[in-house]
Ligand SMILES: Nc1ncnc2c1ncn2[C@@H]1O[C@H](COP(=O)(O)OP(=O)(O)OP(=O)(O)O)[C@@H](O)[C@H]1O
């Protein structure tokens with residue numbers, strides 16, 4: 088403990104939200120220092136990083152054979168350990184203003200359903216990437232802290248984090264997750280649903296990036312006051328030529344409906360597992376939405392209508408988890424209870 092206190096004066100401790108879609112890094116006492124897509128462009132032999140983050144994402148679908156574009160996380164967990172480690176090493180180095188003698192302590196947020204094997208993988212990647220010690224925090228707890236919910240109190244706090252790979256729903260009371268459910272449906276599955284819908288209905292093949300842009304621009308879960316339209320470019324399935332078609336927000340809503348239903352069913356499923364006292368707390372306070380997927384137009388209304396609960400989207404849903412991680416890192420002693428397990432390097 089004494090060593091830790093002294094060491095923290097000479098190192099740049101950092102917190103990382105290692106997400107399927109975006110990786111964000113917080114440096115103690117400074118704030119968010121990195122916010123990039125979790126995408127890596129790498130040489131074919133897997134040894135050399137060509138680009139990371141936004142630059143690598145821009146290459147998706149346009150890369151020559153000599154360059155591989157990898158999203159090292161899938162469904163909220165590490166799918167490619169080597170590339171994750173390369174990415175983490177690069178981010179940890181970048182996050183430190185200057186390299187200090189003592190390696191940083193690194194706090195990483197992880198999905199709450201993470202297995203022991205996956206925990207070890209995250210820990211090993213961070214250690215190999217230059218961490219002195221690694222702390223893990225479950226993502227819904229980090230989201231709740233970032234949303235300023237009173238997680239230490241004996242009352243139910245309901246949080247739903249919709250990321251790229253997973254949707255996690257949890258009730259937190261007395262600093263612990265009391266009930267939890269997680270589905271591997273998030274923004275990525277929505278993008279895939281749009282690609283497949285357009286292929287079947289409009290005979291047009293569009294890339295996943297295009298689908299994501301359409302989702303953000305005109306995607307919705309609930310009828311809009313003024314329905315929207317957007318032009319999209321892709322390849323005609325029959326002729327193979329590039330074409331442009333117009334799509335409407337009604338069509339995109341239909342494409343997304345199955346995924347939206349899966350998310351709402353997950354909320355219902357959580358309630359089936361919830362004790363009546365907690366349910367009463369929740370009925371009063373409602374559901375807090377975080378994560379990029381929470382920005383889907385009308386999702387709050389759709390959930391509110393279906394499960395009959397007040398629903399609030401956090402003002403900056405994409406950074407909420409990292410904000411919570413940063414708060415834990417800045418006040419480790421106060422938040423000991425939320426750490427999954429202290430892992431010594
Ligand atoms: N306006 C928007 N409408 C709909 N979806 C959006 C919008 N903005 C961002 N998204 C989606 O949010 C997702 C990214 O959210 P976030 O950064 O919270 O995920 P993540 O933390 O990387 O993933 P996970 O927590 O599952 O590992 C992407 O799928 C993105 O397309």
Ligand SMILES: [Mg+2]
Pocket residue numbers: 104106107226248250251378408
């Ligand atoms: Mg996330």
